[in-house]
Amino acid sequence: MQMSYLFLSPSVLALGAMFMTLIYVLYRAVLPKPIPGIPYNKKAANSIFGDVPEWLSYIKKNNGQALNWWHREMEKHDSPIIQLFLDPFGPPAVVVADFREAQDVLLRRHKEFDRSTIFENIFSGTMPHHHIWQKTGDIVRTQKRLLADTMMPAFLHEVAAPRIHEAMMDLVRLWDLKARLAKGHPFEAHEDIAHTTLDAIWVVTLGSSAKTIESQANMLESIPDLSLPGSKDKAIRFPQAPHPPAFDAILTLTSSMEPLISSPFPKIHHWFLRQSKSYRDAKRYKDQEIDNMIKMAVHKFANSQTVALEKQGKDRSAIDHMIRRELLASRKEGREPQYDTPAAKDELFGFLIAGHDTTSTTVAWAVKLLSDNRPAQDKLREVLRSTYANATAEKRQPTAAEVTTLHDPYIDATLEELLRCGGTASVLSRVALIDSDIFGIRIPKGTDVNFMSYFGYVAPPVGTVDEDRRSTSSRASKDKTGVWETSDIEAFKPERWLRRIGETDETEFVKNAGPTLQFGAGVRGCFGRRLAYIGLRMLVVSIVWNFELLPVPEELATYMAVDRITHQPQKCYIRLKKAD
Numbered sequence: 001m002q003m004s005y006l007f008l009s010p011s012v013l014a015l016g017a018m019f020m021t022l023i024y025v026l027y028r029a030v031l032p033k034p035i036p037g038i039p040y041n042k043k044a045a046n047s048i049f050g051d052v053p054e055w056l057s058y059i060k061k062n063n064g065q066a067l068n069w070w071h072r073e074m075e076k077h078d079s080p081i082i083q084l085f086l087d088p089f090g091p092p093a094v095v096v097a098d099f100r101e102a103q104d105v106l107l108r109r110h111k112e113f114d115r116s117t118i119f120e121n122i123f124s125g126t127m128p129h130h131h132i133w134q135k136t137g138d139i140v141r142t143q144k145r146l147l148a149d150t151m152m153p154a155f156l157h158e159v160a161a162p163r164i165h166e167a168m169m170d171l172v173r174l175w176d177l178k179a180r181l182a183k184g185h186p187f188e189a190h191e192d193i194a195h196t197t198l199d200a201i202w203v204v205t206l207g208s209s210a211k212t213i214e215s216q217a218n219m220l221e222s223i224p225d226l227s228l229p230g231s232k233d234k235a236i237r238f239p240q241a242p243h244p245p246a247f248d249a250i251l252t253l254t255s256s257m258e259p260l261i262s263s264p265f266p267k268i269h270h271w272f273l274r275q276s277k278s279y280r281d282a283k284r285y286k287d288q289e290i291d292n293m294i295k296m297a298v299h300k301f302a303n304s305q306t307v308a309l310e311k312q313g314k315d316r317s318a319i320d321h322m323i324r325r326e327l328l329a330s331r332k333e334g335r336e337p338q339y340d341t342p343a344a345k346d347e348l349f350g351f352l353i354a355g356h357d358t359t360s361t362t363v364a365w366a367v368k369l370l371s372d373n374r375p376a377q378d379k380l381r382e383v384l385r386s387t388y389a390n391a392t393a394e395k396r397q398p399t400a401a402e403v404t405t406l407h408d409p410y411i412d413a414t415l416e417e418l419l420r421c422g423g424t425a426s427v428l429s430r431v432a433l434i435d436s437d438i439f440g441i442r443i444p445k446g447t448d449v450n451f452m453s454y455f456g457y458v459a460p461p462v463g464t465v466d467e468d469r470r471s472t473s474s475r476a477s478k479d480k481t482g483v484w485e486t487s488d489i490e491a492f493k494p495e496r497w498l499r500r501i502g503e504t505d506e507t508e509f510v511k512n513a514g515p516t517l518q519f520g521a522g523v524r525g526c527f528g529r530r531l532a533y534i535g536l537r538m539l540v541v542s543i544v545w546n547f548e549l550l551p552v553p554e555e556l557a558t559y560m561a562v563d564r565i566t567h568q569p570q571k572c573y574i575r576l577k578k579a580d
């Protein structure tokens with residue numbers, strides 16, 4: 001038979017048709033499945049890769065700025081709810097820019113919405129036993145109890161605050177040296193801030209001092225002068241002292257999670273990262289460090305009487321606290337203590353991870369915002385001098401106890417405004433546990449719903465939501481939080497958090513003056529919020545107390561961000577002058 005007849009035979013044609021139909025059915029099956037009633041990109045819905053190519057190309061062009069593209073899409077559709085196809089072969093991700101709906105879901109609808117897939121994608125590879133990414137249930141509740149008391153005033157004020165204060169004083173010393181050597185030139189500040197917060201959270205968690213900033217300062221102290229570029233606007237780089245290996249290990253493990261937010265296949269992506277030598281070395285160092293610290297804490301408490309174990313007098317860190325409590329519980333229950341379970345180790349490790357990146361990102365935004373808003377910076381310094389009047393009179397640094405206990409409404413307002421404008425956590429995420437609804441639109445079970453929290457919700461606001469489309473609980477809570485004027489929503493204005501007391505000149509800080517969700521909310525809101533406020537307060541007070549943050553050249557002052565685990569500034573440069 002000739003070949004051409006073979007091709008034309010009816011059975012071959014039928015087989016060919018069946019094959020083509022199968023390919024077409026498969027192709028249709030893997031195309032994105034839009035949720036009815038929610039705007040989306042029509043072109044993306046006709047591609048198996050959905051919105052991924054356009055999103056990745058935007059991220060590349062904008063040096064890592066990822067979430068801005070979500071804002072742009074919302075503006076394009078002029079809708080407070082849209083859907084994006086970012087998970088090839090998976091369900092669409094819903095994005096909502098509406099503070100009231102976000103707060104309602106986070107605070108009041110936790111039976112319908114729980115920890116989302118984004119958290120699992122980012123954290124489960126590095127911290128497989130930590131509660132942060134797991135669905136709410138007995139495991140999460142039990143594990144949260146392991147370190148729960150570290151957020152009580154006794155631990156925060158007596159153990160954490162003095163340790164954090166020591167780390168801040170190291171930063172002040174380092175920046176004194178840098179200001180002297182830089183002679184008015186700008187320099188990169190984010191790394192110093194990140195190392196300071198890691199030094200601080202390290203000693204609070206493990207009890208040992210990493211002293212990274214102190215080593216850096218010791219090294220710079222021995223340098224009499226640096227060769228400086230001609231133009232005062234040119235940034236300078238300082239030589240870098242080596243870090244302790246375990247400290248570098250934490251940075252390596254943290255950075256392995258950073259690309260995952262914009263990876264189309266995050267779990268596979270992280271699996272490959274975990275096979276690298278640098279990851280395996282880092283994990284080994286981290287495990288060794290935690291094991292050693294656990295052994296030391298066990299040794300410290302092993303011979304303590306039960307009455308002594310009931311007091312936290314000997315606690316120097318979160319690890320001490322955890323071991324003491326477990327020893328006490330095991331004695332009371334007549335069982336062997338279980339110190340080094342995978343869950344306990346991951347909870348300690350998670351304390352380091354969750355506590356350092358978030359705080360350092362917020363402070364990186366803070367130094368930029370304060371440099372660019374001189375009147376607010378000067379006012380803050382003036383308020384600090386009067387609030388910590390004894391320190392001013394005695395020409396010394398405010399103590400840890402003074403910073404944590406003496407409050408002024410303007411200091412609280414500034415911290416809140418720094419958090420709001422920085423937008424460290426620019427998106428909060430939940431998954432629908434059952435078929436649910438948002439603005440009266442059906443959200444199928446298993447859909448991730450992401451709430452934009454930038455500037456309090458989204459700036460500029462998009463679309464409008466009719467009141468009758470909101471849930472009953474959302475309508476009932478309408479007036480519990482104020483609203484921001486949209487005309488100046490992007491401005492840095494601590495005063496927006498203050499209210500005059502009656503007819504007097506006095507003001508008070510109003511926590512719910514307007515939308516902000518920087519710590520999330522509800523049962524899965526930030527576990528470390530109280531510690532975070534202490535860390536932020538210490539850093540901002542120490543910096544503004546000691547230095548004037550002067551403006552930096554325009555090209556270094558950009559507010560472009562890079563979205564990693566947190567929403568970080570692409571550039572964080574400062575120019576320092578010692579404050580009078």
Ligand code: HEM
Nearest residue numbers: 132354355358359425518519520521524525526527528532
């Ligand atoms: C400025 C600093 C911080 C910011 C902006 C921040 C923000 C957040 C946000 C937005 C969430 C998710 C909340 C939600 O989904 O509703 C979160 C969760 C969490 N944060 Fe923080 N955080 C900060 C500091 C800390 C610190 C210092 C610690 C601990 C030492 C910490 C530990 C945690 C943990 C363990 C969770 C998971 C809670 C859970 O899954 O139930 N955070 N944080």
